[in-house]
Amino acid sequence: MARTIGSDGGRTEAAIREAAISLMARFGYEAVSMRQLAAEVGVQAAALYRYFPTKEDLLFTLLCEHMDGLLSAWEAARPANADPRERLTAFVRNHIHFHVARRHATHVSNMELRALSRDNLTQILRLRTAYEKELRQILRDGAEAGTFVIDDTGLTAIAIIQMLTGVIVWFRPGERLSVEEVAETYLAMTMRLTGAENARENTHVRAHA
Amino acid sequence: MARTIGSDGGRTEAAIREAAISLMARFGYEAVSMRQLAAEVGVQAAALYRYFPTKEDLLFTLLCEHMDGLLSAWEAARPANADPRERLTAFVRNHIHFHVARRHATHVSNMELRALSRDNLTQILRLRTAYEKELRQILRDGAEAGTFVIDDTGLTAIAIIQMLTGVIVWFRPGERLSVEEVAETYLAMTMRLTGAENARENTHVRAHA
Numbered sequence: 139m140a141r142t143i144g145s146d147g148g149r150t151e152a153a154i155r156e157a158a159i160s161l162m163a164r165f166g167y168e169a170v171s172m173r174q175l176a177a178e179v180g181v182q183a184a185a186l187y188r189y190f191p192t193k194e195d196l197l198f199t200l201l202c203e204h205m206d207g208l209l210s211a212w213e214a215a216r217p218a219n220a221d222p223r224e225r226l227t228a229f230v231r232n233h234i235h236f237h238v239a240r241r242h243a244t245h246v247s248n249m250e251l252r253a254l255s256r257d258n259l260t261q262i263l264r265l266r267t268a269y270e271k272e273l274r275q276i277l278r279d280g281a282e283a284g285t286f287v288i289d290d291t292g293l294t295a296i297a298i299i300q301m302l303t304g305v306i307v308w309f310r311p312g313e314r315l316s317v318e319e320v321a322e323t324y325l326a327m328t329m330r331l332t333g334a335e336n337a338r339e340n341t342h343v344r345a346h347a
Numbered sequence: 348m349a350r351t352i353g354s355d356g357g358r359t360e361a362a363i364r365e366a367a368i369s370l371m372a373r374f375g376y377e378a379v380s381m382r383q384l385a386a387e388v389g390v391q392a393a394a395l396y397r398y399f400p401t402k403e404d405l406l407f408t409l410l411c412e413h414m415d416g417l418l419s420a421w422e423a424a425r426p427a428n429a430d431p432r433e434r435l436t437a438f439v440r441n442h443i444h445f446h447v448a449r450r451h452a453t454h455v456s457n458m459e460l461r462a463l464s465r466d467n468l469t470q471i472l473r474l475r476t477a478y479e480k481e482l483r484q485i486l487r488d489g490a491e492a493g494t495f496v497i498d499d500t501g502l503t504a505i506a507i508i509q510m511l512t513g514v515i516v517w518f519r520p521g522e523r524l525s526v527e528e529v530a531e532t533y534l535a536m537t538m539r540l541t542g543a544e545n546a547r548e549n550t551h552v553r554a555h556a
Contacts (some may be wrong), residue, residue: 162459166375249458252373283437287539293532296517304509323502330496331540 142296151189155203158196163242167197167250197250198258204240204247205265211236212272223334229273230328233302234321239244241306248303255326270295275330287333360398362388364412367405372451376406378461406459411533413449413456414474419480420445431489432543438482439537442511443530450515457512478498486541497534507537 157178161170164336172193176183190196215232217224237244273295280286288294302324309320361471366387370379399405424441446453460468465472482504489495497503511533518529529552 156503157518166458168374169377249375289535290532293529294536296408297513297533300513300516301506301510304506304513307509308505320502322500326498327503327506327540330542331536333539 141198150181150185154181154186154189157202157260158201159246161244162200162250163199163245164261167193167246167253171324194253194255194258197253198262199245200243200252200282201254201258201262202265205262205269206311207237207240209265209269212269216272220283221284222276223329225276226280226286226328226332226334227325229276229327230298230302231321232304234324235297235317237318238311238317240311244303244306257318270299273298280332280334287335294332298331301331306318350465352386356398359388359390359394363390363395363398363405364409366371368409368451368455370483371459372454373408376402376455384442401465403462403464404509406455406462407471409452410456410459410471411464411474413452414471414478416449417445418478420476421478425481431485431492431494434485435489435541435543436534438485439511439534440530443510443514443533444526446512446515446528446534447518447520447529452530461469479508481508494543500526503541507540510536510540520529 154175158170160173163173170193172186173183176186179186207331212229212232215228216244218229220228251262254262260280274291277286277288277291278295281288281291304322305320309315309317311317315323363384367379367384370384371386378404381395382392384405386396388395399408421438421441426437429437458552460471463471483500486495486497486500486503490497490500514529514533518524518526520526524532
C-alpha cells in the first residue's frame with residue numbers, strides 16, 4: 139500500500155477518484171481525510187494535492203463528472219424525432235441503467251452537495267437543472283399531445299427522478315431481479331404515474347419484444 | 348456555551364438528540380464527535396456519555412425514535428374499515444406530513460444506516476419492514492379488489508415511499524407551495540401510479556372538500 143501506483147498520471151488520477159467515491163460513500167465526505175485517501179491509493183499525500191489542491195476540488199470534480207456523464211449518456215440514448223412516450227421510455231431506462239452502474243457515485247452526489255462552496259454548488263445545480271429540463275420537456279410535450287396527464291410538470295419530473303434513483307438503495311445485481319426487469323417495472327409505474335393510456339399493455343409488449 | 352443546561356435530565360437528553368440530528372444532517376455521523384456535540388449542547392463530554400455510552404448508541408436511539416414515531420403517526424392516521432383507496436390516501440398524506448416536519452432526522456435515518464452495528468441495523472430494518480408492510484397490504488387489498496393495477500407489490504411500495512420521502516430534499520415551508528398542496532399533488536401521482544381508475548377526478552374532489 140506504500141508504493142506509488144506508477145508514473146501514469148491518468149491512471150493515478152482515476153485511482154484517486156475511484157477510492158474517493160468508495161470512501162466517501164462509506165464514511166461521508168467530512169470524515170474522509172486526504173491522508174487516508176492517499177494511503178488507500180498508495181501514494182504520498184503530496185502527490186494527491188498535485189491532482190486535487192483541496193478536498194473540495196476533488197469532490198467537485200467527482201460531482202461534475204457524475205452529472206456530465208449522466209447528460210452524455212442521455213444525449214446518446216435520446217431517440218431522435220420520437221413521440222413523448224418513446225422518449226420517456228428511453229429516459230427511464232437510461233436513468234436506471236446509468237445509476238445502478240454508479241451506485242456509490244450516485245450516493246455521494248446526492249449526499250454531499252452540502253459540502254460544496256456556493257460557486258461550485260451553483261455549477262452542479264445548473265447541470266442537474268439541465269437534466270431535469272429534459273424530462274420536463276418530455277412531460278410537457280406529452281401533456282400537450284394528450285398522451286400524459288400532468289398536474290405539475292416540475293413536481294412530476296422530480297418525483298419520477300427520485301423514484302427511479304431510489305433503485306440504487308436496494309438493488310443488487312445477481313439477486314431476484316435483473317436490472318432490465320427492474321427497469322421495465324419502473325417504466326410501467328412511470329407510464330401510469332404520467333397517465334399514459336394503456337401504459338400497462340404497451341410496456342409489457344415492449345418488455346417482451 | 349460552557350454552562351450545563353440544567354438539572355432536568357429529560358430536557359438535556361432532548362437537547363442532545365436535537366443537536367445530534369442537526370450536526371449529523373450537516374456533516375455526517377462519522378465526522379461529528381461526542382466532544383463537538385457536548386460543546387454544541389453546552390454540557391461536559393462526561394455528561395453526554397451518561398445518556399449515551401457510545402456515539403452509536405446515540406445514533407441508534409435517533410433512528411429508533413424516528414421509525415417508532417412514523418409507525419405511531421400512521422397508527423393514529425390509519426382509517427378503520429376503509430377501502431384501499433382511502434387507506435392509500437391517508438398513507439400518502441401522513442407520510443409527507445411526518446417527513447416534512449422531520450427533515451433532518453429523515454436525512455440522518457436514510458444516510459447513516461451504514462454506521463450501525465449488525466444487531467442494531469437488524470432492529471431498524473425490522474421497523475422499516477413493518478412500515479413497508481402496511482403499504483404493501485393496502486396495495487395488495489386494492490389489487491385484489493380491482494381498484495389498483497400493481498405489477499410487483501414490493502417494488503411499488505418502495506417506489507412510492509422513495510418518491511414521497513424525496514419531498515424533503517426540495518420542499519421548504521413558506522415557498523411556492525404549501526405542504527398540503529404538495530401532498531395533494533403527490534397523492535394524485537400515487538393514485539395514477541397504482542392504476543386507481545379516475546384517480547385524478549377523485550383526488551381533486553377530495554383536495555377541495
